[in-house]
Amino acid sequence: MHATKDRTPRVTPLDETTTRWSDWRWQLRHRCRNLRQLERFLELSPPERQALEQTREILPVAITPYYLSLMHPGDPQDPLRRTLVPVMGEFATLPGDSPDPLDEARDTVVPGVIRRHPDRVVLLATGVCATYCRYCTRSRLVGGGEKLTGHWDQAIAYIADHPEIRDVLISGGDPLLLSTSRLDGLLTRLRAIPHVELLRIGSRIPLVLPMRITRKLVDMLRKHHPLAVSLHAIHPRELTPLAQTALARLADAGIMLAGQTVLLAGINDSLPVLADLMRGLLRNRVRPYYLYQCDPIPGSGHFRVPVEQGLRLMAGLQGHMSGYAVPRFVIDAPGGGGKIPLASETVVGRDARGWLLKNHLGEIFCYPEAFVE
Numbered sequence: 001m002h003a004t005k006d007r008t009p010r011v012t013p014l015d016e017t018t019t020r021w022s023d024w025r026w027q028l029r030h031r032c033r034n035l036r037q038l039e040r041f042l043e044l045s046p047p048e049r050q051a052l053e054q055t056r057e058i059l060p061v062a063i064t065p066y067y068l069s070l071m072h073p074g075d076p077q078d079p080l081r082r083t084l085v086p087v088m089g090e091f092a093t094l095p096g097d098s099p100d101p102l103d104e105a106r107d108t109v110v111p112g113v114i115r116r117h118p119d120r121v122v123l124l125a126t127g128v129c130a131t132y133c134r135y136c137t138r139s140r141l142v143g144g145g146e147k148l149t150g151h152w153d154q155a156i157a158y159i160a161d162h163p164e165i166r167d168v169l170i171s172g173g174d175p176l177l178l179s180t181s182r183l184d185g186l187l188t189r190l191r192a193i194p195h196v197e198l199l200r201i202g203s204r205i206p207l208v209l210p211m212r213i214t215r216k217l218v219d220m221l222r223k224h225h226p227l228a229v230s231l232h233a234i235h236p237r238e239l240t241p242l243a244q245t246a247l248a249r250l251a252d253a254g255i256m257l258a259g260q261t262v263l264l265a266g267i268n269d270s271l272p273v274l275a276d277l278m279r280g281l282l283r284n285r286v287r288p289y290y291l292y293q294c295d296p297i298p299g300s301g302h303f304r305v306p307v308e309q310g311l312r313l314m315a316g317l318q319g320h321m322s323g324y325a326v327p328r329f330v331i332d333a334p335g336g337g338g339k340i341p342l343a344s345e346t347v348v349g350r351d352a353r354g355w356l357l358k359n360h361l362g363e364i365f366c367y368p369e370a371f372v373e
């Protein structure tokens with residue numbers, strides 16, 4: 001292949017036509033994990049090179065060949081590349097940063113179970129992901145091997161002992177990286193608890209390793225309804241034909257799909273990109289659920305977007321596109337306050353005639369509040 005100034009990303013790392021390419025275990029084994037492996041496929045910028053040379057105590061680097069093939073090899077500002085290839089900003093700590101900003105340690109009731117609300121818990125089922133997002137809120141926990149899997153018995157016993165718990169969010173790490181039979185075992189045990197109504201799985205796999213969404217996996221998942229998958233999606237370019245097939249399989253199996261997006265500087269902090277992503281998700285039967293303000297973990301400073309910009313972007317989505325495509329903008333409150341929705345003021349007053357409300361164009365309307373006594 002000769003050098004070219006072509007700006008569109010091409011599949012460069014490996015031959016996509018091999019059948020091994022569509023084998024998810026092959027993809028995992030062939031992830032790029034260091035400078036030497038990455039420089040074969042990407043023209044690394046000095047800050048990337050320097051960051052990859054630093055020893056890292058938390059959050060390893062890992063990029064599947066598939067996701068690497070979506071990145072622009074010559075452009076260090078490529079949004080997909082920015083999420084997974086470290087730069088020096090990762091080693092900076094800003095005032096207010098904390099390795100556990102949501103105080104999840106305080107709300108951990110037994111190892112691997114975070115409970116902040118009476119009716120729902122987060123179950124950290126694994127510490128492994130296919131790729132490691134550089135802004136990860138759980139960077140203190142993920143990437144260190146299988147250390148989160150040892151205590152399922154205790155976690156399941158806790159949930160079984162608390163009849164108020166109706167909703168279990170299986171997270172981690174990425175639960176869809178567990179083998180199909182182990183995940184089946186976990187879901188079966190949770191389903192056997194009579195008071196558990198909804199099971200949710202938080203995953204980035206359909207977008208970074210879509211070949212993992214095999215028919216066998218989906219046939220297993222559909223036995224455990226009602227089941228939802230919260231899809232971590234950050235950019236419309238992630239919705240490739242392969243990813244769309246994976247999402248269609250999940251949706252066809254009756255799995256509810258919800259989108260979760262972290263607002264990230266230079267990646268998705270513009271209205272066209274964000275609107276494209278939300279519409280793209282909806283076209284793939286994923287209902288946008290949350291847009292998160294980036295959590296203040298050390299090293300995420302260069303990813304954060306001013307809250308005001310987030311509110312402006314939300315105003316651009318609201319009222320200009322299908323309500324089904326509009327997520328809720330939330331801050332997961334530092335200190336463990338839970339997710340707090342942010343919205344520009346819509347209730348502007350109340351007078352003798354009724355409630356004064358402002359729409360997305362800034363026009364004021366009155367809702368006359370009158371009741372039959």
Ligand SMILES: *Cc1c(COP(=O)(O)O)cnc(C)c1O
Binds near residue numbers: 114115121122
């Ligand atoms: C996000 C989260 C939940 C789920 O919140 P929903 O608003 O129901 O999606 C539950 N527990 C914890 C600790 C969470 O962080």
Ligand code: SF4
Binds near residue numbers: 133172
């Ligand atoms: S997939 Fe989720 S848990 Fe894994 S690195 Fe990314 S944000 Fe963190």
